[in-house]
Amino acid sequence: MFVNLFNPYTHQRKQAKLGYSWTTFFFGCLPALFRGHFLWFFIGLLVLLIFGLETIGIVPGLYGIVMGFFYNKIYVKHLIKKGFQPATQEDENLLLSKNIFF
Template sequence: MQNPFGNGNNGNNGDNNEGPNGLPVPPNYATVVKEEGDIRISKVGFSYTTFLFSFLVPIFRGDWYNLLCMLGVNLGVVLGLYSIHFSSIQTFNIVTSVLQFALSFVWGYLYNLMYFRHLFNRGYKPATQRSKDLLTSSGYLPKAKK
């Protein structure tokens, strides 16, 4: 199969057919696998889906641990916000909107890291050397000690 994410006719340099049944995977995606054969493919880097849809992403991935972490942090921020006395409801609404945007931005940066780290704790390993190099260079995997 021709790799739509590769370099075309540059040999195997652009090939990363590590998806199910040898399907190509985009260059900024990593594949991790468990000994039982369970495969997970996810993006490395900023998660635009988490930025836009926040709690729906861990629900659709079945990532209940990180969903509860996100809900807990957001609940703590909201309860902290309600403990502050504001002079008007308009000020409260502005502060709430700014904090919600800031939290969405933070979750966009952190969610994929949290997702991969949780998978590693559950026994997943990088499926290929390319995935391992990508995860290590992005700081998702600790660098090997020499």
């Protein structure tokens, strides 16, 4: 399920996925880097580097599973803070149904 967002100041459009983040599940913190969401990239990188070596890879696996449930919602909230708004009424209703308020 995707939501279309529009920034009226920069006239940018973005399509963001809602629901489980399979890319975060498979690739850890790299999707945050590719989306330009550097704060969560560095948070994920620190978690993976600090705890990954101590737990022999258990934490990186758990990180992907757990963050897969949360990352897309975090990213959409980040876009809304940057000035993006729902492009249509359907997108607004979709955000409200996922408890994302703008």
